[in-house]
Amino acid sequence: MDIQTYDFEEIRDEVLEKILRFLSEKKYFKARDELLKLNVVDIAYILEEITEENESQSAVVLFRLLPKDVSVDVFAELPLDDQVKIVNIITDKELEYILQELDFDDKIDVLEELPANVVDKILEKTPKNERNLINTFLNYPDNCAGTLMTPDYISLQKNWTVAEALQYIKREGMDAETIYTCYVKDRGRKLIGIVSLSTLVISDDDVRVNDIMRTDYIWESVYDDREDVAADFRKYGFLAIPVVDNEHRLVGIITVDDILDVIEEETTEDFERMNGVLDFDSTERKYLDTPVFTHVKNRLPWLLILMLSYILTGGIITRFEKMLSSVIALVSYMPMLMGTAGNTGSQAATLIIRGLATDEVDTEDAIKILFKEFKIGAIIGIILSAINFLRIIYIDGQDPLIAMTVCASMLAIVIFAKALGSMIPVIAKLCKVDPALIANPAISSISDTVSCLTYFTMAALFLGV
């Protein structure tokens, strides 16, 4: 197929429009021909867009008109939601063909999303060997290295020559997920070394694999955390990492292309959790595809937890109502004090949460962090207090004693919130709770309460009310 080079971003809207027009005129074959001018990734993207325009029926028709080999590759690139839609419509025979041709790791991803009875039906038709392998892979817990790996790797014998190895790769390479890193196992399937294709290509033909393989490779265990695997990829810059079981037997490999998404997802997950969006619905759905009720379910718990903290704060305020009604001016500075406390605490927490996730800081650094945040809090607190002192006296025209009350509270609150914001993630990590999940609710509830109490205590001190 001689496809001319194209810049997809530029032609995307044009192609999409053309295809939608063909579809609306029921010219499915013309639409398909238009689509086939693109590569599989972009075909998948266009099908997704068609589904989004509420034309999911047309998208499936179009998908079924694609040549068989193209359709499998396109299927692999579609998001899970769309894959499931297709699986529910196509015939068993079509499904069988797709599953047979899919890369092993993509197959596992699809099977995980299908209803149990469909999976059983598919597994019945699968040869016993592969059925066992599939069952093992389906049973790995979420978020572990096992869910990212594929068993389709190239495995070489250590006594082969480079020429023999290259010959073998030429024969078997088609079905492997990558041929750029090859693996050498002993008789007990234990991993004893790795050799990269570039080493093979650069070495002389009669050199033995044994003499050029690396034995100081990095490996992962099947149950290692996805985030740790991603960290190793970032640290060492590898294209693939082998995964071994407890007996150091090679069970699969993880390739770098699957890690790009993990890095994005893990960081986004921290980002969302810290800002109060949980994700109870574990499929990676897009914002617009997620139903309203799922959005509500992901957001409400956090708001309810914070509500409890506001009840506490409300209670404190009620107890000091008399003080407030005698100096009502105090009320107008409350939002500023409570808000600043929360904001400044969450700044510190943000840095520590990311630092802990990327191994920049460790729980052992707690004292250093605390000391650093104390200094930062003191400087910021003094600057904010000074500015507020001037504005309260000169702009608001308030009594200097009220200004003193607000500013002394501000200084104490900012220092406290910085220390609190930096320590909550560390404590959470020590207690094996996700820092991103707990940070903001813990900070708001504690800092709101402490801010109120500090403010009212200062008021009693300076104003004698």
Added chain:
Amino acid sequence: MDIQTYDFEEIRDEVLEKILRFLSEKKYFKARDELLKLNVVDIAYILEEITEENESQSAVVLFRLLPKDVSVDVFAELPLDDQVKIVNIITDKELEYILQELDFDDKIDVLEELPANVVDKILEKTPKNERNLINTFLNYPDNCAGTLMTPDYISLQKNWTVAEALQYIKREGMDAETIYTCYVKDRGRKLIGIVSLSTLVISDDDVRVNDIMRTDYIWESVYDDREDVAADFRKYGFLAIPVVDNEHRLVGIITVDDILDVIEEETTEDFERMNGVLDFDSTERKYLDTPVFTHVKNRLPWLLILMLSYILTGGIITRFEKMLSSVIALVSYMPMLMGTAGNTGSQAATLIIRGLATDEVDTEDAIKILFKEFKIGAIIGIILSAINFLRIIYIDGQDPLIAMTVCASMLAIVIFAKALGSMIPVIAKLCKVDPALIANPAISSISDTVSCLTYFTMAALFLGV
């Protein structure tokens, strides 16, 4: 070197302790031998740790004792801060050797951090061809594709046979950043196709490069945004992408290992900006290495901007002081209403900011988003109002009219905040302002003001004060 397989995580502390002991006894050679049992990435990691223990002098001594070839690879793995420390201490001759041996892209990174007079001195000794290339690379603006690329790629002739191509790769492959993707240019240096090493290895020896190269490859322009480049790597799962200039001449390639860090950094940047940590100090420093004053500089502006919004809110409260002193109970529900507005708005903003960054949603989806958030806001608002109504009446024992005031305000505020939180990032993107930077200050200031006004209006309505 026959290094036994090791699990670095497990032995790290042990090795570090041993080396620190050797260093304290001034047994530098013993420390070096211990270090040489590790791979270069882990050697760099240990040197970093030694620097952090305030032994940066020892770290440099140790670095200079490493074999020359190892030292260059270790240097490339060190963070920029430590590289600059080393450059300032080693002799010109040592520096010359390191720069000569470094991969081109690492060299550029180091040169960018050195003072101009040192760079000039180095460039004087560089051959003219390379000097021009270095100058071009140094002048690319931050955050563009040009700063990520390397000119060390394998370039093949289209009329070569596979055997000739493999022969060439065997000869030239050592110096290339990757040999897994090779590039075919015409006489005018225009990129006409790419061919992967796996295609070459799998093809027969006498096939021409011209017949197996792909012409439907994806490319980037030198000035494309880093984030867009990362998105293409994620979308297509490539190991390398070519970078071309305006005339489609190949100027360099970007490899996937450099993209892992970009994805992490870009997402973290959004995460930090949204939570009020700017980064005026563009070097990628670790939390603990960043001086206190830089931390203050990165955090204070955001707090000052929010302060302006609190002044506004304070002003509104002052205007309604009479109302508040006549029904002082209203004060204790203020933190809850204002806090919930901010939190619920920032939930919506978080999802839209990430959605926009990952192309999940587009500014064109504004109406769909608004409609969705309106529904989500209505459901959440009704639930929160209902819970609060019961608690205000039965637990706080307040007047039902106060409960009505609070709950009606809550419903209106939550719906408004969801709409606001989802639209601010969209509007920011349309105005070409970074959504992550602007979202929370804009949401807090607007939602605080609107919450106060709504609350006081409802109070006037229900309580007639």
